[in-house]
Amino acid sequence: MRIEIAQQAFGSAGWREMVGLRTRVLRDPLGLAYSEAQLAEECTQVHLALRVEGALAGTLLLLLPDRSGIAKLRQMAVAPAWSGQGFGRRLVLHGEGVLRDAGARAVRLSARETAIGFYERLGYAAEGPVYREVTLPHRLMRKSL
Ligand SMILES: CC(C)(COP(=O)(O)OP(=O)(O)OC[C@H]1O[C@@H](n2cnc3c(N)ncnc32)[C@H](O)[C@@H]1OP(=O)(O)O)[C@@H](O)C(=O)NCCC(=O)NCCS
Incomplete structure (x- = not known):
């Protein structure tokens, strides 16, 4: 099986395809959509x-x-057809490598409560109270690199 992880330039066809997958996995089930302003803010982020x-x-x-x-x-989103096969883990570990090379000493994220166990397996620890984001309960999580 050929598995590749690559950076997609903001605004490229690959980026648009990613927005499609993120919409299906992270927004459609909540009845939400990305606004143009939310997507525009991603121009400085690594995809x-x-x-x-x-x-x-x-x-x-x-x-x-x-x-x-x-x-x-x-x-963080894995298409349902591919979940449970270690692809989420691969993406996080790859991302941590990119961030380490960029000088990061720690990583934070906002985890849906349903995904906390996934991040815990990767060495992240939850901190602080539960709060609501995109209609769902979340917690902050952190890992030192
Ligand atoms: C959560 C998600 C990213 C996990 O991706 P995945 O590719 O299915 O996960 P992996 O196969 O890499 O799992 C890695 C490990 O975490 C565990 N795991 C995966 N999802 C989990 C979950 N929701 N809760 C607890 N453990 C989980 C796996 O059993 C596996 O355990 P192992 O170390 O014993 O092998 C994926 O299911 C997803 O996209 N869910 C919907 C969107 C979402 O919730 N995104 C996160 C928003 S914060």
């Missing part, structure tokens, strides 16, 4: 696409480290 035999199977976005070395992961 990682995982492809299996050329077909888009997963997405992950990276916010490069700030001055204190804190980076962020967001928009």
